[in-house]
Amino acid sequence: ESIRAEVARQVGDGVRTDDEIVAYVAERFGGQVLLVPRATGLDALVWILPPLITAALLGALWLAFRRWQAPSDATTTRRPLLVALALVVVVGVGGGVLVARQSGQRLPLQTLTGGIEDSTASLLAQARLASGTDVASAIELYDRVLATDPDNVEAITYRAWLVMLSARQFDEDLQRQAYGASVAAFGRALELEPSYADALCFLGIVVFRDGGDAESSREFLTRCLAGAPPAEVKGLVESLLVEVEAALD
Known part of the structure; x- marks a missing residue:
């Protein structure tokens, strides 16, 4: 919550660019806060539990409606219950897997639908963070900037510098x-x-x-x-x- 509040304050002030806000958050709270949970193992529960809970609530509402409509009978009650449970599992797991797969295709700092994280400023911020540990990824990020903004002097300069260091x-x-x-x-x-x-x-x-x-x-x-x-x-x-x-x- 403190991270969200700080980002909201920085955005509201309007005195920092996207990349400055990202760099500030990484410096203050640590770069690990910018990472996306993995789509496998225990981390996958982060993606599966929310849609599973939502599906369970919807299934409970549906079952309650069926009970209100139909007479109480052991057979008629058990069948809707089984159907509801099956729907909960299918919708919850399916939704979680879909979100997890989408998240797995993203780099750190990117959102599910793109938006501000795909901006030039954000790509430059990601490249700066990567340049100290993963030169190849940093160069690739600078290439992405230059693909849409070929006259970006920062991307031109730092890409050339990293290429020379690597060579x-x-x-x-x-x-x-x-x-x-x-x-x-x-x-x-x-x-x-x-x-x-x-x-x-x-x-x-x-x-x-x-x-x-x-x-x-x-x-x-x-x-x-x-x-x-x-x-x-x-x-x-x-x-x-x-x-x-x-x-x-």
């Missing part, structure tokens, strides 16, 4: 391909938003670490710091800039 684990040929693609993507992001600090920071890091171009790196890193990047990025860039300056001396 460093493989052979030089793949690294060169990733380097060219990443630099081009950062350039595209800066065409769309020339002062975007994240793209400037990542471009400065990549051209120095992977391209060995200290001169260009210094330019990009200096512009990055002028754009007031996040604190964690700022510290990384400042320490790297010291290395870049030393390489130029």
